Amino acid sequence: MGVKQNILVIPSVLPADFSQLGNAVVELEKAGVDRIQWDVMDGVFVPNLTFGPDTIASARKVTTLGFEAHLMIVDPDQYIEKYVAAGCELLIIHAESTRHLHRTLGRVRQAGAKVGVALNPATPICAIENVVDLLDLILIMTVNPGFGGQAYISTMESKISSAYELANSFSHEIEIEVDGGISSSTVEGAVSAGARTLVAGSSLFKHPDGLEAAVTEIRNLAGQAKRKA
Numbered sequence: 001m002g003v004k005q006n007i008l009v010i011p012s013v014l015p016a017d018f019s020q021l022g023n024a025v026v027e028l029e030k031a032g033v034d035r036i037q038w039d040v041m042d043g044v045f046v047p048n049l050t051f052g053p054d055t056i057a058s059a060r061k062v063t064t065l066g067f068e069a070h071l072m073i074v075d076p077d078q079y080i081e082k083y084v085a086a087g088c089e090l091l092i093i094h095a096e097s098t099r100h101l102h103r104t105l106g107r108v109r110q111a112g113a114k115v116g117v118a119l120n121p122a123t124p125i126c127a128i129e130n131v132v133d134l135l136d137l138i139l140i141m142t143v144n145p146g147f148g149g150q151a152y153i154s155t156m157e158s159k160i161s162s163a164y165e166l167a168n169s170f171s172h173e174i175e176i177e178v179d180g181g182i183s184s185s186t187v188e189g190a191v192s193a194g195a196r197t198l199v200a201g202s203s204l205f206k207h208p209d210g211l212e213a214a215v216t217e218i219r220n221l222a223g224q225a226k227r228k229a
């Protein structure tokens with residue numbers, strides 16, 4: 001099987017009004033997104049602090065959409081069960097955040113969730129070549145994590161392509177996800193390089209025509225780029 005070929009549009013809730021997160025999730029579901037990404041930040045792994053499992057759990061009741069937790073935290077092992085219990089079906093672990101990545105990934109699977117690995121811009125694809133058999137998703141960060149609204153790092157496209165080729169050498173299905181600066185002007189490059197799961201925050205929430213138009217635009221542009229690739 002290799003790379004999952006469906007185009008998925010996944011909103012980051014980072015730009016949302018944090019006093020209205022439940023309403024934001026309801027509006028995102030209406031807008032036609034495929035899953036919700038929760039950007040979990042601890043102020044140590046990244047220089048920003050967001051929310052934890054209790055916040056995510058409080059939003060679980062307002063939607064049937066899948067939740068993915070992008071864990072930008074140190075020592076993720078101690079929180080795996082908490083994010084699964086909060087209703088996250090997919091946990092994304094940063095390769096840089098744990099000394100024993102293979103063991104951490106196995107613990108996520110043992111907890112009953114799907115698991116992905118995120119690579120910061122400076123981390124080479126070889127960092128994960130010995131754990132791909134455990135993965136449901138590879139996230140290539142196209143910004144340095146911590147904040148929304150940053151500029152897309154186009155030099156990551158070669159790493160996206162490497163991730164695509166690596167995933168295609170395995171028989172199980174793996175998503176190639178990108179996150180950071182994904183918009184109507186950058187989605188073609190990311191998809192042409194091999195991305196199929198697109199995380200976007202600012203470009204969705206700040207779109208002048210609203211969330212549904214933004215999601216449709218990104219999905220259509222990604223579909224066009226995929227056909228051309």
Ligand SMILES: O=C(CO)[C@@H](O)[C@H](O)COP(=O)(O)O
Nearest residue numbers: 012145146148149181201202
């Ligand atoms: O994950 C991060 C930063 O850590 C962000 O990339 C957000 O997830 C999306 O931000 P935009 O660039 O789409 O506003």
